[in-house]
Amino acid sequence: MKPKAGYDYLATAAHFAAESSTGTNVNVCTTDDFTKSVDALVYYIDPDNEEMKIAYPTLLFDRNITDGRAMMCSVLTLSIGNNQGMGDVEYGKIYDIYFPPAYLRLFDGPNCNVVDMWRILNRGMSNGGLIVGTIIKPKLGLQPKPFGEACYAFWQGGDFIKNDEPQGNQVFCQMNECIPEVVKAMRAAIKETGSSKLFSANITADDPNEMIARGKYVLSQFGPLGENCAFLVDGYVAGGTAITVARRNFPSQFLHYHRAGHGAITSPQTQRGYTAFVHTKISRVIGASGIHTGTMSFGKMEGDASDKNIAFMLQDDEADGPYYHQEWEGMKQTTPIISGGMNALRLPAFFENLGHSNVILTAGGGSFGHKDGPKPGAISCRQAEESWKEWKAGKFGDVSLSDGIIEFAKTHEELKGAFLTFQKDADQIYPGWKEKLGYTGESSVQAATFDWAKKAAAA
Numbered sequence: 531m532k533p534k535a536g537y538d539y540l541a542t543a544a545h546f547a548a549e550s551s552t553g554t555n556v557n558v559c560t561t562d563d564f565t566k567s568v569d570a571l572v573y574y575i576d577p578d579n580e581e582m583k584i585a586y587p588t589l590l591f592d593r594n595i596t597d598g599r600a601m602m603c604s605v606l607t608l609s610i611g612n613n614q615g616m617g618d619v620e621y622g623k624i625y626d627i628y629f630p631p632a633y634l635r636l637f638d639g640p641n642c643n644v645v646d647m648w649r650i651l652n653r654g655m656s657n658g659g660l661i662v663g664t665i666i667k668p669k670l671g672l673q674p675k676p677f678g679e680a681c682y683a684f685w686q687g688g689d690f691i692k693n694d695e696p697q698g699n700q701v702f703c704q705m706n707e708c709i710p711e712v713v714k715a716m717r718a719a720i721k722e723t724g725s726s727k728l729f730s731a732n733i734t735a736d737d738p739n740e741m742i743a744r745g746k747y748v749l750s751q752f753g754p755l756g757e758n759c760a761f762l763v764d765g766y767v768a769g770g771t772a773i774t775v776a777r778r779n780f781p782s783q784f785l786h787y788h789r790a791g792h793g794a795i796t797s798p799q800t801q802r803g804y805t806a807f808v809h810t811k812i813s814r815v816i817g818a819s820g821i822h823t824g825t826m827s828f829g830k831m832e833g834d835a836s837d838k839n840i841a842f843m844l845q846d847d848e849a850d851g852p853y854y855h856q857e858w859e860g861m862k863q864t865t866p867i868i869s870g871g872m873n874a875l876r877l878p879a880f881f882e883n884l885g886h887s888n889v890i891l892t893a894g895g896g897s898f899g900h901k902d903g904p905k906p907g908a909i910s911c912r913q914a915e916e917s918w919k920e921w922k923a924g925k926f927g928d929v930s931l932s933d934g935i936i937e938f939a940k941t942h943e944e945l946k947g948a949f950l951t952f953q954k955d956a957d958q959i960y961p962g963w964k965e966k967l968g969y970t971g972e973s974s975v976q977a978a979t980f981d982w983a984k985k986a987a988a989a
Contacts, residue, residue, distance in 0.1 A: 531622040532580045532801075539577040542618050547572045547584050550613045570608075583853070584609075588633040600636035602770045602816050614802055624804035628854035629815060635859060638777050638817040642784045644865035644890060646819075650726050650758060651689060660877075660887045660915045661728070662908050663690030665869065665894035670696055673703050678711025680904070684897055685719035685727045687944075688908030692730035692892055695764050695790045698744075705744065709751045716755060730760040730786045734768050738775045745780050760784035760819070766792045766809070770816050777817035786867070787818035807851065810840050813864055820865035820890055838884050841866045845888070865890055872896050874910035874948035875955045878918040878935050887915050901951040902944070909944040917945065932960045936967060 533542035545553070551570030552561070568590055574583040592604035613622060629637075648658030664684050666677060681691050691712075699705045709731065716727050729752075733744040745761055752759045761780055765773045765787040776785050789810075795803025806824070813821040823840050843849045844864040848857045866889045868880070873896030881887045893911055900907030914935070920926065921934030929937070939945040949956045949963055950971070956963050964970070 531582050532620040534618055534620045537618045540572075540575060543572045543575055543582045543584075545618060546582070546613050546616065546622065549616060550584070550608045550611060551586060551590055588630065591633075593636075598636075599638070600633060601774075602637070602812060606770075606812075610804060621801035623800070623802055624808050626851040626853040627804075627808055627811065628851075628856060631857065631859050634815065634861070637815045638774070639861040640785070640814065640817050640819050640864055641777070641781045641862070642819045643863050644820065644888065646757075646784060647690070647728060647890070650728065652726065657886075657888060660912065661690050661890040662688045662911045663692060663728075663890055663892040664688055664897040664904065664908065665692055665694045665892050666697070667694070667894045667898045669694045670700065671702075674707040674711045677703060677708050678715045680898075681712050681729070682715035682719055684904040684908055685715065686723065686908075687905035687912070688897065689725075690728040690730070690890060690892070692760075692786065693732035693762055694894075695732065695734075695762070695788045698732045698734065705747060709748055713751050713753075713755070716752075716758065726758060728758050728760065728784075730762045730784070732762040732764075733776065734762070734764040734772060734788075736768075738771070741772065741775050742779050745776070745783070749780075749783075757782065760786045762786040762788055764788050764790055765813065765818065765821070766790060770812075773813070773816050773818060785817060785819040787813050787821040787864075789813075789822050806837070807840050807843065810864075811843050811851070811856070814844055814858075814861065818864050820867045822869055822892075823866040824868070824870060841884055841889070867892060869893070873899070873952050873955065874907075874914040874945055875935075875952050875959055877911060877914035878921070878931055879959065881915065881918045882922075882931060887918070896948075896952075899951060900944075900947060902947050906944040906947055910948040913938070913942045913945040914948075917942075932963075933966075936960055936963055939967060 531543065531546060533539055547570040552565050552568060568587045570584050570586045570590070572582055572584050575581070586608065590608060592601055593599065594601060610624060613619065644658070644661065645655055647661055648654060651658070653659065666672065666680050672680065684691055712729055716729060719727050731748045733741045733748070735741045735744065748759060749756045761776050761783045763772050763776050763785065766789045773785065773787060792806065792809055794800065796806040796809050810821050810823055821844070824837060843851060843856065844866055847860065848855065868889055869892040872891060872893045891911060896911060897904045897907035900910060917935045917938035920938060921931055926934040926937045939949060946967060949967060950969065
C-alpha cells in the first residue's frame with residue numbers, strides 16, 4: 531500500500547484497516563467495547579517497501595443463514611472493498627491471504643478434481659499425468675455440426691475438450707442443437723478409440739436459474755456419460771456466486787473455473803486489486819475443481835516461471851505463499867489448467883520448471899494448428915510429456931533437455947510434425963533442430979484443413 535503524497539504511512543494504514551472493518555470516516559457514538567474488539571488491526575508496516583499486514587477477526591465476515599457456512603463475497607467486500615477508493619491511498623494490492631483452519635473449514639472447497647478425471651480415463655488415482663485437452667477453435671463462429679465434427683477430430687488423439695469461455699448459447703450455435711452433436715461425437719470417439727473422453731460445457735450466466743437450467747440440460751443429453759462432462763464457469767466475470775451456484779447444485783461435476791478478465795486487477799502492471807496468486811488461492815477455497823493458471827511464461831500469456839508457486843498452493847496440502855504458510859486441512863486440491871499459446875514444443879520445459887505433469891492442458895492452436903490436424907496435434911502433446919519423462923529417466927544419456935526432446939522426435943512423427951509446424955518456437959527453444967532432425971524443407975508450414983462433410987460421415 532502506498533499513501534498519497536503528504537499522508538503518514540501508519541495513519542493511512544490504520545485508516546485502511548478501519549475502512550475495511552468497523553471504522554467510519556468520523557468517530558460515531560454507537561461504537562462500544564464489543565465493536566472495538568472486532569477491529570481489523572495493522573500488525574506490521576514497512577513503509578520503504580510499501581508493505582503492511584492486516585489481521586481481520588473472522589467474526590467480521592458474513593455467514594449464510596441457511597447453513598452457517600462462510601461466504602467469500604464477504605471476505606472480499608471487506609479486504610478489497612471501499613479501501614480501493616480511499617482518498618488518502620495512492621494504491622493498495624493484496625499479495626497474499628491466510629485462512630485460519632477453523633474458518634477455512636467453513637468453505638465448500640472442491641468436491642471433484644483431476645483425480646476423478648484420471649479415474650474416468652482409467653489411469654488410477656494418483657500421478658495420472660497430463661490431461662491432453664483443447665479449446666474448440668475458432669473461438670466463435672462454428673455452427674453445431676462443425677463444432678461436433680471438430681470435437682470428434684480432436685478426440686481421436688486427445689482426452690478433454692472445453693468450450694471457449696464466450697461459447698454458450700449463441701443464436702447461430704444454440705445449446706439444444708450443439709450439445710447433442712458433442713455427445714454424438716464423444717460416443718463415436720469412445721467407440722473408435724476405446725478410451726473415455728471428457729468435455730467441459732460452459733454454463734455461465736447472469737441468472738443462477740439459467741446456470742442450473744443449462745447444467746440440467748447438458749446432463750440430460752449426456753445421460754450415462756454424465757460424469758464425463760465438466761461445467762465451465764467464467765468465475766471472474768460472473769463472480770464467486772456463480773462458482774458457488776455450480777458447486778452446490780452440481781457437486782458431482784468437475785467445476786472448471788475460467789478466469790477471463792482477471793488481468794484487469796491481477797496483472798503485475800496493475801497496482802490495485804490482488805495478484806493472480808491470491809485469485810487462484812481463493813478459487814480453491816470456494817470449490818473450483820480446476821482453474822486456468824496461465825503458462826508460467828512458457829506460453830503467450832503474461833506470467834513468470836515463479837508462478838509455479840500458484841500450482842503448489844492449489845495442489846499441495848500445505849504450501850508457502852509470498853508471506854504466509856497455508857495448511858489446507860485435507861481440503862481437496864484444485865488442478866492447474868494451463869492454456870495460452872502452448873504446444874508440444876513448449877511443454878517439456880514447462881514440466882521441468884513445475885517438476886511434474888499432473889495438470890490439464892487446453893491447447894487450441896497447439897492442436898488445431900498442427901500441420902497434420904488435431905489428432906496428431908493432440909498426440910504430439912502427449913509425446914511431449916513422454917519425451918520429458920524419458921529424458922528425466924536418463925534414457926538419452928547426459929544430454930540437455932532440448933537435445934533429449936529432439937532425439938525422441940526422430941522416432942515420433944507427431945512430435946516431429948510439431949517442430950515442422952511451430953518453427954519459430956523450435957528455433958528459439960531447440961537450437962540446431964533442423965540439422966539434428968535432417969529437415970531441409972520450407973520455412974513455414976500451414977495448418978491442416980479439414981473436409982467437415984467427410985469428418986461428419988466418419989462420425
